[in-house]
């Protein structure tokens with residue numbers, strides 16, 4: 001059998017060889033630094049879209065915990081067993097507590113059986129066997145009779161998989177807690193809050209968290225999801241968006257001051273993605289702000305990323321209402337920006353720095369970057385931007401301002417804003433591109449001719465949108481990731497102009513998304529990294545200190561024979577790092593001739609990300625269909641030779657001696 005196979009293998013190899021591109025020689029001068037690479041070059045774009053925060057990284061398992069949704073009992077269902085009866089009443093106390101205007105009155109008649117309600121979670125609740133869960137509730141008992149509360153986690157079939165009980169005693173609002181351990185793993189669990197006895201109990205802030213969270217912070221973040229972003233070693237964390245900054249209207253805009261402090265004082269707000277797309281309508285999508293600005297800053301600090309908040313500039317989303325704050329009424333918006341800088345950086349002797357200190361973080365967050373507006377355009381933006389910039393620069397000249405050049409990377413509005421910001425010597429221009437893989441390949445040279453002395457570029461949101469499929473969960477395929485890898489050689493080659501870049505959006509719940517593709521997908525228990533994630537990670541972990549020329553026929557490698565390449569030197573590790581993409585359909589034999597280094601270690605390392613199928617993708621069930629694979633390569637003097645398979649991205653690292 002083996003004998004029979006041998007000739008056909010040889011024949012296939014010969015065919016492959018015949019189909020290969022002609023060999024190419026590339027030159028690298030490791031002793032010619034071209035551009036210093038920003039330490040913040042590759043970062044994270046976070047927005048609460050696709051259940052990224054509530055229902056995602058914010059580990060709260062109860063949806064609508066404080067009965068503030070437009071339909072106040074959304075997510076909840078009345079429960080009665082064993083002959084018990086009762087009544088649920090949502091009480092409005094807007095005048096007294098405008099920021100937490102509702103609570104629930106439960107009138108239980110449960111001398112036998114039990115009466116109460118159950119919460120469905122965010123497309124169910126993800127529960128893990130052996131994990132401890134912390135249940136908390138704010139309650140008051142308005143009748144004297146004895147009432148006990150049983151809290152049960154039930155699996156999708158109704159089996160109890162975790163249970164605790166407590167006895168509310170106080171006639172005044174009081175927080176009660178009970179912890180219990182889950183006896184089974186379930187991704188579609190629900191939480192039952194059941195009363196026994198006859199009487200009335202009022203409740204608010206009904207909450208269930210896993211004890212195990214990121215850094216074990218109570219009421220914290222989902223550890224597996226934060227770990228995924230930490231593993232990218234991102235240079236910056238942009239938050240809280242995206243269009244969520246702008247709001248569909250101004251009332252719906254993100255207001256950072258309402259996102260900090262006691263959790264029950266953070267006013268719930270409808271999430272703008274709730275109603276954005278009729279085909280992906282998500283009526284139960286609200287923002288609890290449990291993940292608020294303090295948590296964003298702390299997460300950035302945890303993962304070593306520079307914080308980059310983006311603030312509303314007095315304009316609602318121009319794709320929606322486009323509401324404007326009159327320029328003579330813009331002061332409170334500008335003050336929000338100034339106060340945010342003080343909150344992040346000020347000492348305990350300042351109003352907002354003291355608040356940060358009181359919230360448990362005396363150390364400043366070292367905020368140096370601030371976005372004014374998200375995807376804004378037009379004269380209205382320019383006039384508001386001028387007022388913001390004047391005020392911020394007057395008080396905090398060290399803060400670099402990120403300015404929007406609109407939602408598209410070309411066109412009349414882009415050109416106008418680009419021209420205006422260049423005339424103003426703006427700091428960083430926030431370019432966005434959600435385009436086809438072909439666009440990304442064609443634009444690998446985009447920054448080659450940008451003005452070197454003008455504003456720097458922040459590629460603030462980008463993703464290649466595959467043309468091979470319409471299925472959201474298949475859009476993060478190899479076609480898109482490969483195109484991004486090719487395009488990013490152009491970002492890297494132009495690191496003197498492009499100072500920061502982030503893929504967008506970051507997270508998506510497989511059952512609750514509105515927008516695809518996305519970098520990391522998850523359900524209630526699991527998550528997986530897309531091939532696009534690995535491309536971002538490979539760039540971030542191998543960003544180097546400065547670029548060096550990598551040329552073919554005396555030119556940058558940006559599409560010749562469908563190949564794309566860039567090279568950097570890492571001063572700390574003394575490595576030459578080559579990124580090479582063969583985006584074509586044929587194998588590419590390549591030789592790199594390297595000058596400018598005394599010698600190289602005899603073996604280098606190669607990380608390969610590839611797939612034979614451009615429509616291949618990772619999924620919850622097959623998370624490792626496309627993952628980086630490590631190998632080694634022999635260095636012959638000052639040259640390496642290899643054949644790069646079709647549709648392949650390689651990162652090659654050579655130790656300089």
Ligand code: AHR
Nearest residue numbers: 241242243244375504505
């Ligand atoms: O990333 C999704 C959305 O795309 C962002 O909210 C917005 O800035 C862009 O239009």
